[in-house]
Amino acid sequence: MRTKLKTKYQLYKMPEKDILDTLKAIVTPYVQNKEGLENFNEKTDFLNDLKINSANLVDVVLDVEDEFNIEIDTESMNGMLTAGDAKNIILEKMS
């Protein structure tokens, strides 16, 4: 399990770019198309650009939950297709 380095306050104050960087680190082990990571941005699609196995999306969600100390329900997970979607869900759950 990922070590929690940040307090909830620090997470709340986290700039959006840092959230994307953290997301990139979280998805990296699951990425089958490493080239997709080179230009990781809000439009990056987990399945199409990064070729993450769809079964592994639940692992990504669990890692995100641990890192940001939030809970992502199934409905939110189903809408989490890109890095931008994930960022928005994280911001929404933390607010």
Add this chain to the structure above:
Amino acid sequence: MKNRVVITGMGVVAPNAVGLEEFETAIRTGKSGIDFYQELADLNFSCQIGGKPDISSEKLKNYFTDLQLRGLKSSGIIYGVIAGTDAWEDAGLVKAGEETPDWDSGIIFGTGILGVDKFREAIHLIDAGNTRRLGSTSVLQTMASGISAYLGGILGCGNQVTTNSSACTTGTEALLMGFERIQAGKAKRMLVGSCSDHGPYVWGGFDAMRILPGNYNENPKETPGPLSAEAAGFIPGSGAGALLLEDYSSAMARGARIYAEVLGGEVNSGGQRGGGSMTAANSQAVQRCIKGALKNSGISANEIDAINGHLTGTSRDPVEIENWMLGLNRKKENFPYINSLKGLTGHCLSASGSIECVASVLQLYKNFIFGNVNCEKLHPEIIKQVASEKIPRRAIDIPLNIIAKASFGFGDVNGIVIFRKMTE
């Protein structure tokens, strides 16, 4: 015309050695893989000894991707993937490319129970109301066919990929199932084998049945072995064995090294009748299995040079010897050489058949018989049937042509396979 089937690759993950070369040395020199485990003592096990293969985390990286290693807690999958991948590479085969599987290669890789440590983790999460936190591999690591599924994906096999289960007969049965598939022309290559998880959640039930030795926790490597007068139960083990079976003409065409030929064999059940039960073999069935294996292999009883028995180290050992004597109609000085691997590795349960098939084929290929350990004093009932020199206590070098390998399992199921040295 049935296709001939040969063995062109092998891999082994045993408590006393990992890898073919180390394993050959271990069985030649009588190296024991039995150790004391504090974990078993802490859990109040009567038998606190067992056999676990030693796998470093560095070694794991040669067989699994970092992603596969995340949350990997199924020891059976770890052992099976290492043995299976080794057998594949030992046969000189390469993994299928990204797009197309190898349609001519299949897998029959058995197990008794898979991923118990992963399952335990899942049970704790579920009972705490945290089912959503199981992750994506809980099913894959605990489904029985997880082992053939992992291997199938790693190697890219496109023929039949499945898992069989018949308790301690599993590995030997898997071999015969793969043999029949090649013989029938349905596959060119079948990776066959079996694996068994380790640890208290696999071994506990046997401890509760009081069929494990409880008096050797201080000196595990001296526990009386199979065939010995003092044998007081089997030592629990774990691991995996794998053999690459191949159609003879395919092996010849690609110039593969051939370890031995699988002549045939037999599987049957005693139906838990006539003295057979859930835990004991019906002797009639065992003798029928022996005779059936000879018939299916087209050999006579006198052609068998050596037997690698099931022989676990329980009170059933003398019964097994008697069944061989009656099944082959050979006794005393005329009895074949006989040995059991379980003194060195423990009883590797569902992995035992395949690990012992690897040991048997190595003996045939390298012309030796490994010694039975910790049985200086042979069981009095056994010594009545078999001349003592037929039960070597140290490895002997001797030319061998045909070896019979037997496995018997809970549920009153039997499997016997006949291996012959490749001469032409």
